[in-house]
Amino acid sequence: MAKKILQVKNLQxxxxxxxxxxxxxxGITFDLHEGETLAIVGESGSGKSVATKALMGIIASNGxxxxxxxxxxxxxxxxxxxxxxLQKVRGKDIAMIFQDPMTSLNPVMTIGKQIMEGxxxxxxxxxxxxxxxxxxxxxxxxxxxxxxxxxxxPHQFSGGMRQRIVIAIALSCNPxxxxxxxxxxxxxxxxxxxxxxxxxxxxxxxxVAVIFITHDLGVVANVADRVAVMYAGKIVEIGTSDExxxxxxxxxxxxxxxxxxxxxxxDEALYSIxxxxxxxxxxxxxxxxxxxxxxxxxxxxxxxPPFFKITDTHYAATWLLHENAPKVTPPSxxxxxxxxxxx
Amino acid sequence: MIKYIxxxxxxxxxxxxxxxxxxxxxxxxxxxxxxxxxxxTTEQIEMLNEAYGFNDxxxxxxxxxxxxxxxxxxxxxxxxxxxPVADLIYGKLPHTIKVGGLALLIGAVIGLFLGSxxxxxxxxxxxxxTITVAILGVSIPGFVFGAVLQLFFGLKLDxxxxxxKIGDPRSFILPAVALxxxxxxxxxxxxxxxxxxxxxxxxxxxxxxKGLTRRAVVYKHAIRNALIPVITVLGPATIVLxxxxxxxxxxxxxxxxxxxxxxxINTRDHFVILGCAIFYSLLFxxxxxxxxxxxxxxxPRIRVSGGMKN
Ligand SMILES: Nc1ncnc2c1ncn2[C@@H]1O[C@H](COP(=O)(O)OP(=O)(O)OP(=O)(O)O)[C@@H](O)[C@H]1O
Ligand SMILES: [Mg+2]
Numbered sequence: 001m002a003k004k005i006l007q008v009k010n011l012q013x014x015x016x017x018x019x020x021x022x023x024x025x026x027g028i029t030f031d032l033h034e035g036e037t038l039a040i041v042g043e044s045g046s047g048k049s050v051a052t053k054a055l056m057g058i059i060a061s062n063g064x065x066x067x068x069x070x071x072x073x074x075x076x077x078x079x080x081x082x083x084x085x086l087q088k089v090r091g092k093d094i095a096m097i098f099q100d101p102m103t104s105l106n107p108v109m110t111i112g113k114q115i116m117e118g119x120x121x122x123x124x125x126x127x128x129x130x131x132x133x134x135x136x137x138x139x140x141x142x143x144x145x146x147x148x149x150x151x152x153x154p155h156q157f158s159g160g161m162r163q164r165i166v167i168a169i170a171l172s173c174n175p176x177x178x179x180x181x182x183x184x185x186x187x188x189x190x191x192x193x194x195x196x197x198x199x200x201x202x203x204x205x206x207x208v209a210v211i212f213i214t215h216d217l218g219v220v221a222n223v224a225d226r227v228a229v230m231y232a233g234k235i236v237e238i239g240t241s242d243e244x245x246x247x248x249x250x251x252x253x254x255x256x257x258x259x260x261x262x263x264x265x266x267d268e269a270l271y272s273i274x275x276x277x278x279x280x281x282x283x284x285x286x287x288x289x290x291x292x293x294x295x296x297x298x299x300x301x302x303x304x305p306p307f308f309k310i311t312d313t314h315y316a317a318t319w320l321l322h323e324n325a326p327k328v329t330p331p332s333x334x335x336x337x338x339x340x341x342x343x
Numbered sequence: 344m345i346k347y348i349x350x351x352x353x354x355x356x357x358x359x360x361x362x363x364x365x366x367x368x369x370x371x372x373x374x375x376x377x378x379x380x381x382x383x384t385t386e387q388i389e390m391l392n393e394a395y396g397f398n399d400x401x402x403x404x405x406x407x408x409x410x411x412x413x414x415x416x417x418x419x420x421x422x423x424x425x426x427p428v429a430d431l432i433y434g435k436l437p438h439t440i441k442v443g444g445l446a447l448l449i450g451a452v453i454g455l456f457l458g459s460x461x462x463x464x465x466x467x468x469x470x471x472x473t474i475t476v477a478i479l480g481v482s483i484p485g486f487v488f489g490a491v492l493q494l495f496f497g498l499k500l501d502x503x504x505x506x507x508k509i510g511d512p513r514s515f516i517l518p519a520v521a522l523x524x525x526x527x528x529x530x531x532x533x534x535x536x537x538x539x540x541x542x543x544x545x546x547x548x549x550x551x552x553k554g555l556t557r558r559a560v561v562y563k564h565a566i567r568n569a570l571i572p573v574i575t576v577l578g579p580a581t582i583v584l585x586x587x588x589x590x591x592x593x594x595x596x597x598x599x600x601x602x603x604x605x606x607x608i609n610t611r612d613h614f615v616i617l618g619c620a621i622f623y624s625l626l627f628x629x630x631x632x633x634x635x636x637x638x639x640x641x642x643p644r645i646r647v648s649g650g651m652k653n
Contacts, residue, residue: 056552058548058551058552060543083557086554087554087555087556088554089554090551090552090553090554091552091553091554091555092554095552095553096549096552098545098548098549100545103544103545103546104545104546104548104549105546105549106546106549106550106564106568107546107568107642107643107644108567108568108571108641108642108643109563109564109567117550117553117555117559117563118553118554118555121553121554121555122554153643153644155643155644166549169549169553
């Protein structure tokens with residue numbers, strides 16, 4: 001297996017608000033290997049964006065990475081870096097693409113300038129060299145007439161084109177990690193596919209490792225080598241794509257998969273997980289999903305489940321995997337998946 | 344862009360005609376007459392009314408007035424022994440422009456500065472200071488503030504003259520500050536709100552994610568975007584200036600247009616009132632036009648939609 005370039009251990013992020021401390025990320029641990037794509041999935045508010053912003057040190061000013069958290073990038077402990085050192089990592093080693101291309105570009109600065117900024121800062125090129133590089137990048141992300149486009153402003157670009165530009169900016173300094181935070185959610189379906197293709201294509205060319213955040217499990221199946229499922233600020237299950245899709249173990253993963261439209265081959269109405277995610281001001285004890293789960297055991301309400309190892313790459317945090325747990329029958333769609341996956 | 348400006352000028356001309364018309368007829372509702380002196384007999388007043396054409400039917404007076412304006416004749420002052428209104432305004436103009444221009448400059452510069460500092464240092468001393476200034480600015484009337492300035496900096500500290508003196512630049516300071524004060528308040532508040540919102544925007548996050556320094560993020564990305572909506576404040580600010588100048592010119596004894604107009608109203612000096620109103624309206628329209636042009640220059644989105652080809 002490829003080298004680990006990022007090791008996240010027990011990452012905790014909290015926000016100070018009028019209501020108290022919002023524990024948005026509550027101790028997540030995962031590794032990222034060179035060149036791979038790790039998808040992070042989970043409902044809205046589960047902490048996907050906060051966790052990944054923390055990796056670059058760009059969480060909102062009322063937020064804080066708690067002590068005991070560790071983010072090891074190559075040899076650097078990101079949580080210990082000061083602002084100056086962080087600036088050298090941002091955009092150069094770790095870059096990010098955001099959800100809404102309509103708002104991610106500065107409306108009063110030319111596209112060219114916005115691409116050049118990072119190049120000048122990180123690569124020590126002079127203006128004309130940076131300009132050359134920016135034009136090459138515009139071409140690389142599949143936009144015609146790069147010389148003309150270089151001088152234009154964001155409002156002269158469509159949503160899909162703007163996302164291409166944001167991707168060009170992200171890849172301008174050959175980062176080792178690209179964080180894509182729902183990069184296709186705001187685009188219409190045909191454009192979504194193009195942007196996904198572009199990311200996959202550029203990843204193949206550059207070997208950048210990608211953390212891909214999404215709600216869309218269909219996209220996950222398409223792009224990810226591994227999948228982490230997040231719920232209420234924690235990772236509840238992590239494994240290879242095949243493992244998470246065909247041998248899901250956590251009831252929350254079951255719920256997510258069962259509510260995927262393409263899996264709903266039966267006549268019954270589309271499944272949706274009952275209830276809503278817990279309040280992160282006062283996160284519940286035990287398994288945070290227990291309150292919404294028909295498979296919850298008594299211990300789920302009392303004690304937080306540890307990660308149970310299923311294979312070398314597949315882990316899930318549910319007491320159902322404990323040797324003394326009663327055998328439960330997952331929903332029929334999940335049983336079907338298990339059967340397909342050969343379990 | 345040229346087409347856009349021409350369009351604006353056309354709209355401006357139509358607006359001016361409307362304003363003149365409305366003012367002309369509204370003035371008829373003003374009770375009293377310029378010939379109110381007790382020394383005049385009824386026959387004399389009648390003669391004067393006849394001489395100035397006030398006995399003609401209103402529509403006749405209106406058409407006469409309009410056709411004179413087209414020739415650049417704004418009528419004559421009845422009280423100031425028949426000096427043309429245009430000459431009167433022209434003579435008072437430098438004082439109003441000097442103090443008003445200085446006020447606009449002070450208001451915009453200090454307002455933008457305070458607003459930016461406050462937004463950059465939320466919940467700091469300067470933030471609370473700015474919020475306080477903004478609240479006081481909308482709640483304390485200009486004449487009270489002007490009087491306080493006179494009392495404190497003029498009388499107590501004896502730093503600057505209390506009364507406007509022609510040719511003494513130091514005497515411009517207090518009236519300009521008094522006039523600028525509400526502009527500082529509104530500009531600062533607006534700039535702060537605008538910047539705070541922009542700091543939460545995606546493109547600022549992207550700028551940070553590029554690894555830019557805080558300085559670069561603030562100056563190259565945030566401030567420039569914040570300025571665009573803030574420029575619109577300068578329109579209302581001019582109204583504040585115009586309204587304020589009538590009061591402030593009184594308090595500081597500035598021989599400007601504001602004073603001319605107030606005197607005109609007090610003495611029912613018909614054409615002076617109309618002339619000043621037209622002057623103020625014109626000033627306002629011109630400033631709005633300038634704001635529109637500035638807008639087009641700094642916001643590329645306007646440039647295209649407004650018909651300017653790049
Ligand atoms: N600046 C902040 N102040 C307070 N709470 C915050 C702040 N930013 C995020 N949160 C909270 O942290 C939690 C996680 O938010 P996050 O944006 O990471 O969710 P997400 O998984 O990315 O959701 P989505 O799929 O909607 O993007 C949410 O409950 C959110 O309300
Ligand atoms: Mg998010």
